[in-house]
Amino acid sequence: MSTSNQRLITVFGATGSQGGSLIKALLEDGTFSVRGVTRNADGDAALKLKKMGVEILYADYDDPLTLDRVIAGSYGVYVVTGAYIEKFYEDKELARGLRLVEAAIRAGVEHFVYSGLPSCMEVTGQRCPEFEGKSKVEEFIFASGLPSTSLRQPVSMENILIDFIPLLQEDGTFVWNIPMEGRPLPMLNPADDGRAILKVFKDPKKYIGRRIGLAGDFKTIEEYAAIASRHVSPYVIKATKMTANEFKKLASPRADDLGTMFEFLQMDASAYSLTDTQKLDPDIMDFDSFMRLNASELKEKLKYQYDAKIIQKDHLSCIGFQSAN
Template sequence: MACKKTITVFGATGAQGGSVVKALLQDKSFAVRAVTRDVTKPAAQKLKEAGAEVVSADLDNETSVKAALKGTYGAFVVTNFWEHMDKDKEVKQGKQIADLCKQLELKHVIYSGLENVQKLTGGKLEVPHFDSKGLVEEYFRQIKVPMTSVRLAFYFENFLTLCRPQKCQDGKTYQLVIPMGDIPMDGISVTDLGPIVCSVLKNPSEYAGKDIGLSADKLTIRQYAEIMSEVTGKTIVDSKITPEAYIKLDLPVVQEMNSMFLFYHMRPDRNVALTRKLNPNVKTFKQFMEANKEAFKDL
C-alpha cells in the first residue's frame, strides 16, 4: 500500500464519493484516503474495514481539509449544495479546496462540476447548484490546478424521490411530472460514477484539463415512462407539463428544478459513448429500473 499513489476522496460516505471509494478500492491501483465529517459512523467504519484510510474533515474548516489533502497524489472533490442551499458557500468551499490543491501540488484533481448556466445564458437563466460548481471549475483552471471536471447528467435515482411517478385522478394511471416536452434528457445512475473517476485517474495525460459530460441514456420523458411501465407493470405516462405550469406546483425546490430543466432544454454536452468507454458497465435506464423494481412495488 505504501508504494501506491494516494487519492483523497471527499464525501466518502455520500452517493458520489461512496461510489468513487468503492471503485478505487476494487481496482487496487491507488491507495484511498476517505474523507468524512464523522469517522465513527457505521458507513465510515465500513470504508475502513474495506481498506480505506478514513479521516475527518469539514469543508468549512481549512485546517482539516489541508490535512486530508496533504501528501496525496490526487483527489476527488464533491461539494453538496443541497446541504445548505447557499451558492456563495459552495463556491467558497470549492475555491478553498482548489487553493489547497495548488499549494500542496496535487497532480490530478477530479472535480464533480457542472456548467455556469448564468454565464452561458448571459444571465437569462440561473441554476444556483450548477452555477456555483461552474464558478469553481473556472477557478481551478484560473489557478492552473490539473483538474478534470466530471459533469453528471440527471440522476436516475431522482425517479425514486423528487421525480417519482405521481398518481393520476383516475387512480390507475401514473405520470412523470417533468417539464421537458419532447426534448431528450440525459440520465445516469450516480452509482456508476466511481469506475469513471478511476479510469480518468489512470489516464491523466488523456483527461487532465478536460470537462467530461456523463450520460448513460438520452431519452424523452415519454421514453422514460414507457420503460418504467414495462418494468413495473403499471401504466406510467408523460404528463406533458409545461415549465410555466410546473413552476406553480407545490413541490420541493421547484424554482431550482424548473431552472435546471430549462437548461436541459439547451441540450448540454453529455457524451454517452465516452461515458461507456470510461465505464463499460454503466447501467442503461432499463437496467437501473430492473435493479430498483422493488422501490416501485407500492405504486
C-alpha cells in the first residue's frame, strides 16, 4: 500500500516466484510501500496480496499505456519480463523490455532493477533465445542512462520438481538429466531471493550500474544428486553421463537451445557469484535447505514413476525446461 511518507517500489510479476518473494521481503522490512503488477489482478494470488496490504494493479507488457499507469509515482521498479512460454521468443522479450524501460524513464524512476541474463552468443558463438533477449534488454537499459541494476537469475532449484524431474532407469535408480559434464552449476530458489533484491533497492549507490549474478548454491550435478538422494531415501538419484552436445539431439523442441545454455554454463559461469549473493543475503537458501523443504514432493514424483514402472531410456522429459526467470 502506498503512503505519502514512503517511497514506492513497483513489482512486476507480483504473483510469480521472484516477484512474490520480493513483495514478502518488502512487507517484512517496511522501508518502502509496495505496488504489485500482474495480468490477473482478480486471481486468487493477487487477492491474497491485496489482503496483505499490497496495492495490486493490472498491466500488460504489450500495452504501453498500462505500463505508464502502473509505474507512475514509483521510486523503484522490479521487472521480470516474459511468461513461461512467451519468454522463449527473443524478439518479444526484447520488445517488452524496451517498453518497460521507456515507461520507467518517462516516470522518472530512480532505481530500475531488472531480472536479466548474460549472452550465450558471446561465449559459445551460439544463440539461446531466452538469454539473448534479456541480454539485449540489459544493454539497452544501461545505455539509456536509467539508474539500473541487473540481477541475473541462474537455473531454478524448482526444476527438480517441475520440468527436470529425475527419471527412472532399468536398475531402479533415477537419473537427473542436466548435462554439466562434471562442472559446477549455479542454482537458486527464486521464491527465496526477495531479501537479496531488497538489499539492492536499499543501497542504490553501491548497486546502480552493476550486473550481479545470483546463486544460492554452486555445486556439480553429482553433488546435487547426492544431496537429493539423502532426502528421498531409499530412492537414489544420479547425475547424467550425457554431454551437452548429446542433449541437443534429444527429441524436444527446445533441446538445442537448452544444450547451448548448458554449454555456456560449462564454459563460463562467472556471470554468477555465490559470494556476491551471500553479501546481499547471508541466509540465501542452498540446495540442501531447498530439499529439506521439498523432499516429500519430489519423493511422491519418484514413487509414481517407480510404482508405474515408467522406465525412461530416451530422456524426453526436457520439454519445457525453464530457468528462474
